[in-house]
Amino acid sequence: MSYQSVLQNKTLLTAAQLKSLVASPVLLIPGQAGCVIDLQSVYFRYIHGSVVFNPGANDLFVLYNGTQSSCLTSLSMTVASGFIDQTVDQSAWSSPSFSSIIIAGTPPALALSTFKGAGAFLTQYNSAGTFPAGTDWTLGNGSLLVFLRWAYVPIGEI
Amino acid sequence: MGWNTVVGALMFNAQFTKTVTLTPAQIKSLISSPTLLVAGEANQIISLLSCFMLFNPGGTPFGTLVAGDAISPVIGGTGANAILSNDGLGVLATGFIDQAVPMGIWLNPFWVNTATPTPTALRGASMFLTQFNQSSGFPNGLDWTLGNGTLTVFVRYSFIRA
Numbered sequence: 001m002s003y004q005s006v007l008q009n010k011t012l013l014t015a016a017q018l019k020s021l022v023a024s025p026v027l028l029i030p031g032q033a034g035c036v037i038d039l040q041s042v043y044f045r046y047i048h049g050s051v052v053f054n055p056g057a058n059d060l061f062v063l064y065n066g067t068q069s070s071c072l073t074s075l076s077m078t079v080a081s082g083f084i085d086q087t088v089d090q091s092a093w094s095s096p097s098f099s100s101i102i103i104a105g106t107p108p109a110l111a112l113s114t115f116k117g118a119g120a121f122l123t124q125y126n127s128a129g130t131f132p133a134g135t136d137w138t139l140g141n142g143s144l145l146v147f148l149r150w151a152y153v154p155i156g157e158i
Numbered sequence: 159m160g161w162n163t164v165v166g167a168l169m170f171n172a173q174f175t176k177t178v179t180l181t182p183a184q185i186k187s188l189i190s191s192p193t194l195l196v197a198g199e200a201n202q203i204i205s206l207l208s209c210f211m212l213f214n215p216g217g218t219p220f221g222t223l224v225a226g227d228a229i230s231p232v233i234g235g236t237g238a239n240a241i242l243s244n245d246g247l248g249v250l251a252t253g254f255i256d257q258a259v260p261m262g263i264w265l266n267p268f269w270v271n272t273a274t275p276t277p278t279a280l281r282g283a284s285m286f287l288t289q290f291n292q293s294s295g296f297p298n299g300l301d302w303t304l305g306n307g308t309l310t311v312f313v314r315y316s317f318i319r320a
Contacts, residue, residue, distance in 0.1 A: 003175040003314060036262060038208050038314065109254035109263035112212065116262070153312050155212055155262070 003038060004152045013122070013144040018053060018084070021061075022134045025123035028063065032152045033117045037065055041149035042094035046084050046142060053140030055080035058128040063094070066115035080124055084142065116155065122146065171317045173207060178313075180287070182216065182306040185255065188229065189301045192286035195231060199317055203280045204233055206243060208314035209265040213255045213307055220255045220305030226293040227251040227302075231285050231313070233269070236297040239279035246270040247292055255309065267314075277320060287311060 011028050029037055042063065059080040078094045125134035176196055184193050196204055209231060230248025234240045242248060244266040254261050291299040 003312070036210060038210065040208070109211075109213070109249065109257070109261040111257075112260035112262045151314075153210060155210075155310070155312070 004035075004154065006040065006149060006151050008041075008147070008149040011146045011148075013146065015049065015141045015143060018142075018144055019137050019140060021122065021124040022132070022136045025064075025121035027119050028122050028146060028148055029120035029150055031117045031119035034156070035152040035154050036116060037120055038151045038153050039063070039065075039096040039120065039148070040151065041147070042078075042096050043147040044078055044083070044090075044092040044094065045145040045147070046086065046090040046092075047145065048087055048089055049141035049143070051139055051141045052087060053080070053084040053137045053142065055083075055085055055124070055137055056126055056135065057081050058126050059124050059134065059137075060127050061094070061122060061124050062131070063120055063122050065120045066110075066118040084140065084144065112155075120148075120150075171202070171319065173314055173316050175312070175314045178287075178311045180309040180311070182308065185220065185305065185307070185309055186302050188287060188289040189297070189299050192232065192236075192288040194284055195287050195311060195313055196285040196315055198233075198282045198284040200282050201319065202282065202317035203277070203320050204283070204285045205316045205318050206231060206267040206269065206285065206313065207316060208312075209243065209267050210312040211249065211254075211263050211265065212310040212312070213257065213261045214310070215258050215260065216306035216308070218304060218306045219258055220251070220302050220307065222300075222302045222304050223251050223256055224291055224300065225252060226291045227289060227299060228292050229254075229287065229289045229309075230296075231265070231267075231311075232288050232296075233283045233285045234275050234280050235283070236288070239275040240296065241269040241275050241280070242296060243267055243269060246296065248290070250292075251289060255305065255307065281320060285313075285315070 228248035
């Protein structure tokens with residue numbers, strides 16, 4: 001059992017996808033059977049359009065691993081306000097740590113079955129509430145490029 | 159002057175990965191006998207980049223945990239020169255190795271000073287896995303006495319030539 005090669009991808013999210021991130025999170029890293037994901041680098045580039053998006057003050061981008069409804073490990077998060085509501089292109093790096101800021105204090109362990117082999121998705125939520133509660137944005141016509149670097153870690157047949 | 163100015167020979171090496179599986183006996187003696195994860199190398203300091211812990215339960219969950227008991231990689235020993243990962247908190251053992259199903263957790267891999275470690279103490283030091291009680295403060299705690307699962311630790315790391 002060892003780490004596999006480092007992989008990377010770049011995904012362009014359309015305005016329609018950005019406006020439905022709560023209802024329809026976007027798969028950015030496909031799951032791989034028998035593996036967990038070691039996220040190593042996250043960079044967002046916002047490409048502005050003629051109409052800015054309308055995030056709430058506490059809305060955050062979250063890259064999570066597993067299923068949204070069970071509030072699994074938060075891979076990374078970036079504040080949406082001040083980012084995708086701007087009239088010029090914006091950049092944001094996100095900490096790739098898996099340790100959740102959603103759940104206060106030391107992050108809890110998770111049942112392996114809930115994220116082993118699962119993909120990583122981008123969503124947004126209102127951090128004033130409890131993940132994954134949030135409201136989809138209704139305005140905006142820009143787009144978002146997400147650059148990711150990661151490795152799969154095979155963890156055996158447990 | 160620029161980003162890539164090299165001062166002497168101080169620089170990062172390549173990344174490495176390693177997997178270590180702890181037996182129940184090793185888990186139950188993490189305080190008295192921390193388990194070696196990565197051996198130190200002369201004149202270099204270990205830079206922890208990623209750490210995933212996987213608990214595979216046995217027939218008896220670890221059942222003598224105290225609230226606040228935490229597991230953490232450490233370098234520099236157990237005294238004033240020790241530095242722990244994840245803001246000095248490690249990962250909570252309760253809710254993890256006391257469970258009856260396989261559990262997993264990622265660790266924030268950065269080092270945090272618990273005191274003022276000297277470069278001399280860290281240079282060449284190995285990285286171990288230990289446990290302690292967050293409430294009592296590192297390195298205080300009690301070894302667990304029950305349990306027969308295993309703990310597998312996946313680490314990605316580099317060395318800083320310092």
